[in-house]
Amino acid sequence: MTSGTSPALCPAKAPIDVGQALDARPGPQGKPLNYREEIYHPAIADPVVTSGWFEVGKNGSLIRHQLKPVAEVTRIGENFIFQRRESEGGENSIFPIPSELAPLLSSLRSIVQQTSKKTLISYPHTLEANRSGWRLSVQTDGSGARKNVIVLEGCGDVLNSVELQILNRERRRIIFAPAS
Amino acid sequence: MTRLAVPAVILGVLLTLIALYVEPRSDAEAILGPVAQDAGNIESANDRQLIVALVSEDRQKRIAAARGIADWLSAQDLVSKVREGPEAPSASFLDWVWERRFHLNPPSPDDLSVEALSDRLAQARKVLSRGSGMLVGDRLLRDPTGSFADLVDRLGQAPAGLKQQDGVWQSLDDTAAIVFATLANRPFETAETMRLATEIRTRAREFGVENYLLGPRIIAAEISTQTSRAARFAALAATGLLLVWLAWILRSAGRLVTTFLPLALGVATATLVVQLGFGSVHVVTLGFGGALTGLALDYPLHLLAHGREKRRQTERLVLLGAVTTAVGFLALFGSGVPALMQTGLFVATGLAVAAIASRLIVPSADSDLRSPPMERLVWRLPYKAWIEVFVVVGGIAVIASAPTGSVRTLFEPPGQVDRVIAKFAKMLPLPSGQHVLTIVGKDLAELLERQAALRPVLDAAVSQGMLGRYSMLGQFMAGGAAEVLSQLPPPEEYYRRVTIALRANGMVADFAAIQRENYRSALTAPGVTPEDLKAFPETRIAAAHLRQSQSGWRERIQLFGLREPAALSRAVTSVNIAGVEIFDIQNRIENALVELRKQVATWLGIGALAAFAVLAIGLGDWRRAWGIARTTAAATAVTGAVLTLGGGTVGVFQIVALTLVVGIGIDYGLFLSDPEQNQQERARYRSVALCAGSTLIAFSVMGLASVRLLQEIGLTVSLGVLVMVCFNLAQPKRRGTGGR
Numbered sequence: 042m043t044s045g046t047s048p049a050l051c052p053a054k055a056p057i058d059v060g061q062a063l064d065a066r067p068g069p070q071g072k073p074l075n076y077r078e079e080i081y082h083p084a085i086a087d088p089v090v091t092s093g094w095f096e097v098g099k100n101g102s103l104i105r106h107q108l109k110p111v112a113e114v115t116r117i118g119e120n121f122i123f124q125r126r127e128s129e130g131g132e133n134s135i136f137p138i139p140s141e142l143a144p145l146l147s148s149l150r151s152i153v154q155q156t157s158k159k160t161l162i163s164y165p166h167t168l169e170a171n172r173s174g175w176r177l178s179v180q181t182d183g184s185g186a187r188k189n190v191i192v193l194e195g196c197g198d199v200l201n202s203v204e205l206q207i208l209n210r211e212r213r214r215i216i217f218a219p220a221s
Numbered sequence: 222m223t224r225l226a227v228p229a230v231i232l233g234v235l236l237t238l239i240a241l242y243v244e245p246r247s248d249a250e251a252i253l254g255p256v257a258q259d260a261g262n263i264e265s266a267n268d269r270q271l272i273v274a275l276v277s278e279d280r281q282k283r284i285a286a287a288r289g290i291a292d293w294l295s296a297q298d299l300v301s302k303v304r305e306g307p308e309a310p311s312a313s314f315l316d317w318v319w320e321r322r323f324h325l326n327p328p329s330p331d332d333l334s335v336e337a338l339s340d341r342l343a344q345a346r347k348v349l350s351r352g353s354g355m356l357v358g359d360r361l362l363r364d365p366t367g368s369f370a371d372l373v374d375r376l377g378q379a380p381a382g383l384k385q386q387d388g389v390w391q392s393l394d395d396t397a398a399i400v401f402a403t404l405a406n407r408p409f410e411t412a413e414t415m416r417l418a419t420e421i422r423t424r425a426r427e428f429g430v431e432n433y434l435l436g437p438r439i440i441a442a443e444i445s446t447q448t449s450r451a452a453r454f455a456a457l458a459a460t461g462l463l464l465v466w467l468a469w470i471l472r473s474a475g476r477l478v479t480t481f482l483p484l485a486l487g488v489a490t491a492t493l494v495v496q497l498g499f500g501s502v503h504v505v506t507l508g509f510g511g512a513l514t515g516l517a518l519d520y521p522l523h524l525l526a527h528g529r530e531k532r533r534q535t536e537r538l539v540l541l542g543a544v545t546t547a548v549g550f551l552a553l554f555g556s557g558v559p560a561l562m563q564t565g566l567f568v569a570t571g572l573a574v575a576a577i578a579s580r581l582i583v584p585s586a587d588s589d590l591r592s593p594p595m596e597r598l599v600w601r602l603p604y605k606a607w608i609e610v611f612v613v614v615g616g617i618a619v620i621a622s623a624p625t626g627s628v629r630t631l632f633e634p635p636g637q638v639d640r641v642i643a644k645f646a647k648m649l650p651l652p653s654g655q656h657v658l659t660i661v662g663k664d665l666a667e668l669l670e671r672q673a674a675l676r677p678v679l680d681a682a683v684s685q686g687m688l689g690r691y692s693m694l695g696q697f698m699a700g701g702a703a704e705v706l707s708q709l710p711p712p713e714e715y716y717r718r719v720t721i722a723l724r725a726n727g728m729v730a731d732f733a734a735i736q737r738e739n740y741r742s743a744l745t746a747p748g749v750t751p752e753d754l755k756a757f758p759e760t761r762i763a764a765a766h767l768r769q770s771q772s773g774w775r776e777r778i779q780l781f782g783l784r785e786p787a788a789l790s791r792a793v794t795s796v797n798i799a800g801v802e803i804f805d806i807q808n809r810i811e812n813a814l815v816e817l818r819k820q821v822a823t824w825l826g827i828g829a830l831a832a833f834a835v836l837a838i839g840l841g842d843w844r845r846a847w848g849i850a851r852t853t854a855a856a857t858a859v860t861g862a863v864l865t866l867g868g869g870t871v872g873v874f875q876i877v878a879l880t881l882v883v884g885i886g887i888d889y890g891l892f893l894s895d896p897e898q899n900q901q902e903r904a905r906y907r908s909v910a911l912c913a914g915s916t917l918i919a920f921s922v923m924g925l926a927s928v929r930l931l932q933e934i935g936l937t938v939s940l941g942v943l944v945m946v947c948f949n950l951a952q953p954k955r956r957g958t959g960g961r
Binding site (some may be wrong): 080082083084085086089091105107110111113114115117122123142207210211213 | 342346349350351352353354355356358359362388723727728729731732735
């Protein structure tokens with residue numbers, strides 16, 4: 042799969058409303074959920090690419106197993122991210138989740154856990170559809186110039202990618218794909 | 222019964238007033254003075270820390286135990302904060318750190334070279350791919366000076382260098398999960414602290430793990446509990462035996478009450494007088510003073526033993542004895558140590574009130590008291606006067622020859638405390654409780670500047686192995702930031718350099734404009750103020766050992782894993798930074814105790830001389846007073862010498878107890894030396910026998926207590942009484958009638 046692209050043509054019907062779009066799930070991959078992430082930042086010309094797989098931890102936290110470029114495990118809780126890199130002696134680091142990222146991480150968790158993403162419905166949103174598929178944009182934070190937008194793209198009831206856009210800052214697009 | 226009713230009512234009123242107004246005090250500063258400040262204070266934030274170690278070979282079991290106990294502790298009112306694993310700084314705190322990064326950690330001019338900026342940009346790009354990259358990656362790209370990156374690294378460092386597993390701290394020897402807690406900021410109370418400790422231990426057992434607790438309040442509670450338990454047992458046992466003894470000799474419940482009532486009135490009045498005079502009553506005063514005031518039990522016994530005919534004379538001797546002893550104890554005011562000044566006032570007041578109360582309460586009647594026939598123990602001592610003088614000189618010589626440095630601590634911690642500390646020392650580096658490094662500044666800026674100067678010395682000490690690590694505010698907040706910032710290049714020059722650095726990394730050159738604006742904001746951000754130190758839990762932790770007073774700011778720098786204290790001391794003193802002091806607190810405390818002992822001994826010596834002057838004036842017979850003084854001094858010197866030979870030195874509380882022995886000596890001497898009592902030998906020997914018996918019962922039980930402090934007081938007074946009786950029963954060869 043090429044990076045950053047939806048299928049050329051989407052034969053499935055677009056969701057009729059936001060609720061249906063939010064119920065879309067990544068294709069029949071079972072567990073774990075493989076991904077490829079593209080990270081765009083104003084300071085870099087080409088995106089940084091990572092890949093790995095997601096799973097849900099014992100206590101409901103989202104666990105990201107990154108395989109490339111460097112193996113690491115990140116546990117995403119409600120309020121904190123715990124990171125462990127074996128190449129650095131397995132030491133853990135812990136960071137708080139800023140408010141602008143919480144909706145993205147919450148969405149990822151609900152995608153992996155296959156629970157409802159309906160919390161996003163309360164935010165301002167726009168649903169568009171064309172031959173390539175559908176696109177749902179949800180504005181999750183309106184603080185000053187930092188308008189954070191979560192973009193979900195898919196085809197029919199299959200969710201292809203989730204993207205967080207932070208104005209004037211980085212953009213992270215997670216594409217659900219076979220592990221590379 | 223009317224005679225007893227009024228005093229009983231007065232006693233009831235006094236006890237009510239005590240319950241309402243008396244405030245017990247337990248701080249070490251009341252005994253040790255300012256040096257206690259560095260020894261620790263269980264009311265301070267630092268000394269409200271508690272560490273729980275949960276030991277098990279099964280790591281998952283101990284992790285589960287840590288989480289469970291941490292959850293339970295978090296719900297307790299007595300606990301204000303619990304950490305069982307790494308805690309991320311809050312988002313708002315990180316925002317504050319980001320804004321003030323140049324003041325917290327100013328970049329050096331070297332950090333702003335093109336090469337350094339280029340390296341940092343390359344690292345920042347790699348960070349983007351990390352899980353944490355979405356949280357800090359953007360800021361690291363916006364600020365490639367390293368200022369923010371270093372701060373994030375520092376904030377992520379584990380306390381005490383511990384590793385963690387599944388979000389729970391693990392000990393260095395990988396045997397235990399560690400939970401840190403801070404107790405609530407409220408006055409220390411032994412019972413509730415012990416309940417908390419007991420509950421933690423119970424829960425640990427339920428999880429199937431061993432547990433160890435460490436913390437100043439826990440240790441204080443255990444010492445207090447052990448001392449209270451021992452004191453309660455000693456008091457109960459002594460009271461029980463005394464009651465049996467007194468019931469046997471007095472043969473009457475009424476006389477029993479009559480005997481105890483003056484003592485109770487004396488102790489109650491003394492407590493209130495001390496509260497009025499000092500605003501609080503130290504626990505040392507209550508315990509020690511109460512025990513010493515037991516001498517007051519002798520007064521009713523003397524009155525009962527001597528009967529109606531000699532009543533007035535006996536009253537006079539009782540009052541004179543009380544006054545002379547009170548004068549001796551009032552000399553403690555000269556020591557300047559609040560707890561001892563209080564003790565002096567307590568004992569003086571207690572004895573005086575008890576003597577007066579005895580006069581008013583004890584009926585004037587002939588009584589058939591039982592008593593041991595002490596008169597049969599009179600023995601002949603030729604040249605008694607010369608021998609007593611020789612004994613005094615010899616005793617003083619023995620006491621003076623004791624090594625002055627070997628001063629015992631005032632309160633000995635229970636044995637298990639040392640074992641627990643040794644156990645913890647293997648699990649995590651504990652801050653040195655013996656060696657203290659302090660730094661002062663007239664304001665926060667000066668303090669941080671001095672810490673900035675000290676930091677290279679301490680870093681070098683760590684790298685050379687003298688020290689494991691250290692903790693001070695200056696590691697988190699840089700000193701002299703304003704001066705450093707003034708030397709940094711202006712924003713346009715910075716823009717030029719980061720543009721080159723971006724191109725060198727194949728990154729977007731236009732981003733330099735954003736980096737320039739961030740640089741400008743950081744340069745012009747407000748500095749860190751003392752209020753900032755209280756604004757976040759993270760800053761409060763960093764400033765936990767910082768104290769502000771009228772004279773300025775002072776921080777006690779925590780030293781962990783101190784292996785070469787002498788070398789560190791030399792390294793610190795050699796750089797001669799103003800306001801920095803490193804010292805051995807144990808030496809200081811020992812020196813303070815040595816000084817305290819000298820002061821107490823000096824003032825009690827002065828007090829004894831004053832007491833004997835009062836005695837001579839009161840008796841109106843200086844020869845008789847000299848005889849009593851000589852005998853008392855000889856017995857006291859023998860007691861002191863035996864204690865010195867047996868224990869190596871005489872401690873502060875033993876010296877104060879010896880003053881009681883002097884009081885006892887005066888008391889016995891007054892009655893056994895009275896030439897007018899030759900015809901009534903039995904009465905005077907009987908009263909002294911009753912008093913000696915009562916005192917021996919009370920203090921010998923105390924001497925068997927498990928707490929060293931009580932043992933010392935009990936053994937000192939018991940030995941003193943025996944020796945005093947022995948010397949007072951000795952008669953010179955020429956006198957055949959038993960007089961002097």
